Amino acid sequence: MGMPVQARAAAGVLAALALVTVLVPAFAQLDQSLVNLREAGLPPSLAHPFGTDEVGRDVLIRSIYGLRVSFLVGLVAALVSMVIGGLVGLAAGTLGGLADRLLMRVVDGFNALPHLLFGIFIVAMFAPGAVAVVVSVGVTHWTTAARIVRAEVLSLRARPFVEAAISGGSGRLRVARRHLLPHLLPHLLLATVLMVPHAIWHETALSFLGLGLPPHLASLGNMINDGQRSLLTGAWWSSLVPGLFILVPTLAVAVLAQHWRDRLNPRRRSELNL
Template sequence: MTCDAPTALPTAPAWRPAGPARRSWRTLRVGSSAGVLAAVVVAVLVVPPLVQLDQQAVHLHLKLRPPGLDHPFGTDELGRDLLLRCVHGLRVSLFVGVSAALVAAVLGTAVGTLAATLGGWADRILMRAVDAVASVPHLLLGVFVVALWRPGVLPVLLSIAATHWLSTARIVRAEVLSLRSRPFVDAAISGGASRWRIAVRHLVPGVLPQAGLAAVLSVPHAMWHESALSFLGLGLPTHMASLGNLIEDARGSLLAGQWWPTLFPGLFLVIPTLAVAGLAGAWRERINPRRRSELTL
């Protein structure tokens, strides 16, 4: 009889890393996302003021040069350097995206908190208003808002903010409703706190993690929205380098086989989006470990 090893211990199925391996994967994802985002922020904040190159400089004799040493991303149809244009475009898109997401988060938090705190008819009216706005397609409503003013940064910002506060309002309202029935609110009422006091002291701080997460998740969404509006020719003025305008300008040359004027602005849109999604995913798992699927990009 041979001396078998005990057969009772089958090897664990390798279907999912567990323990430290899983944690390190998560750490890697957070680290790389944070690194990319930091690089993006440094690039848009530091490069344009430091590098005194004119992104608008036209060199018609250099038009549509493929990527090379002089122009790492190549040049566009007017001979403008694409790397410089992309950084400036990302700067505008990021500014519009972040401020629109902030405005939308503040508006959504205010409406959601108001609806849940007041309850009753106020709640019903506010949430039906949210439903009504949400029933119109975002882009269509955004186009309508943009069309009310002359092209510029502010109308685009307003149109994106006006169409993106709805989900924040719903999330915040649900969270406030659950917080409102906790005994510490009873204790605060007994301590003489007014409705306003309870809202700003106990309820809003309690929903800030969720509202902040919703705001961060809507930054890339708002950037894409800005690009879509600009691509349609309704967003930022065409001379302004935004990622949407760059892609729109490059539409013709793509058919002629020049891929670089489309690819690089597209990558500048996709990579920060993935970085934000990676960070927001880690944040979501941290504040809400059980419900993974609730908030998605």
């Protein structure tokens, strides 16, 4: 079965954005501390397709730089979250019994915390920067991966090949490494892909509040924060463009992830189509 039109379009959009974030910085260098008041607040034109911000920086080029930063921070944060959650879920599902119950109570405890407020508390302990955002997302969003992995492990433990391995004398560590992990990797990768846009939104929210990346660096959250002041003067493009750079890749990732989820679980797809 081929890839549907929506998934192909989403893949094309993501590929184009990835290409832009790689090529544009190589040909259009951006001075992060540039101040050119003669070109401040210019509307969209041929020279500046999406206008300039309040200190004269090109909004399009700065948005591309911000998207690259957000993608890198989001990807690293999602990987950290998946590693923590994957290990906890694998341990809970493999060990079972008291260990499973204790680990799940820890997961429930983290889920009860408001993620954004807890993330702000974590970021406040670091200097503003990418490391603080990565730690904040990784520590507050690993519980989803833990639940996914635990559920898959419990399902796999009932499979004949796992029961045969246990009956043959294989230890829990060997069963987890040889029989469980290969089946868990596609689900972990899917969870990581779904976590990337969530991490981007988290980074954007923290930067918007002034707790993420330093204000002078190109970040989509910083740009939206700066652009809200320009809205009073009619410079709508200062906030609209970075907002679109957040929304479009997020929707594209969601479409691709839905297609991936259907491929992983065709039974669920057929049930939804009834």
